[in-house]
Amino acid sequence: MEQEQITVDLPKFGPCTFEAGEVLDFPWGLPGFPDLHRWLPLNLDSHPTFVWLQSLDDTSVALPAVDPWMVFETYDPKLPPYAFTSLEIREATEFATLCVVVVTPNAEEMTINLMAPLIINLRTRKGRQIVLDGSAHSPREPMPRKMPASSKSA
Amino acid sequence: MLVLSRKINQSIMIGDDIRIVIVAVDPYQVKLGIEAPRTVPVHRSEVYEEIRRTNQEALGAAPVATGKPERATLKPRTKPNR
Numbered sequence: 001m002e003q004e005q006i007t008v009d010l011p012k013f014g015p016c017t018f019e020a021g022e023v024l025d026f027p028w029g030l031p032g033f034p035d036l037h038r039w040l041p042l043n044l045d046s047h048p049t050f051v052w053l054q055s056l057d058d059t060s061v062a063l064p065a066v067d068p069w070m071v072f073e074t075y076d077p078k079l080p081p082y083a084f085t086s087l088e089i090r091e092a093t094e095f096a097t098l099c100v101v102v103v104t105p106n107a108e109e110m111t112i113n114l115m116a117p118l119i120i121n122l123r124t125r126k127g128r129q130i131v132l133d134g135s136a137h138s139p140r141e142p143m144p145r146k147m148p149a150s151s152k153s154a
Numbered sequence: 155m156l157v158l159s160r161k162i163n164q165s166i167m168i169g170d171d172i173r174i175v176i177v178a179v180d181p182y183q184v185k186l187g188i189e190a191p192r193t194v195p196v197h198r199s200e201v202y203e204e205i206r207r208t209n210q211e212a213l214g215a216a217p218v219a220t221g222k223p224e225r226a227t228l229k230p231r232t233k234p235n236r
Contacts, residue, residue: 044220
């Protein structure tokens with residue numbers, strides 16, 4: 001079946017065309033953004049390792065995130081049962097994990113939120129930010145220096 | 155705000171399936187037991203608040219990225235879990 005093509009003009013990134021089926025649904029919003037449910041994951045040439053979560057409900061909002069295992073190979077989030085049940089995740093192979101990054105002009109001050117990964121069911125496109133309360137993971141873990149230099153171009 | 159008085163081992167119900175039990179009390183601390191369905195997240199407020207703040211900082215600090223936005227393909231973790 002042909003997917004509906006949608007074009008939006010994004011304040012940060014300019015015009016962008018996508019298909020309705022690519023949109024992520026965060027039914028519970030995100031902490032700090034409880035009313036923003038529809039997000040589009042984007043890549044940009046200038047920051048190739050980042051996935052930008054672009055809100056479609058408020059196009060001025062875009063959050064940079066990365067695959068945590070690209071920077072912390074041993075990252076081992078213990079997801080609570082509600083993560084799997086509320087997102088209807090049945091298998092480990094069907095969800096993606098992203099961590100929000102605070103990008104700073106000085107690359108040495110960048111931090112990554114390992115305490116609250118974004119878990120996305122790739123089958124249903126439903127996502128949720130899961131707070132690992134009681135874990136040793138920091139919400140402001142300094143980004144290791146091996147992060148690609150492209151992020152400095154900001 | 156609804157304010158209720160409870161003694162140790164007494165509880166309150168929130169809706170049909172969330173029960174909060176007073177487990178222990180001392181002058182500076184109350185220990186609560188929480189029984190909730192597996193679909194309900196339970197957090198200490200300050201932890202949730204910290205996540206809210208870091209999300210908003212991530213937005214505020216985000217530089218203007220350049221280049222054509224391409225749709226990102228999300229993948230499951232490729233490395234097997236230990």
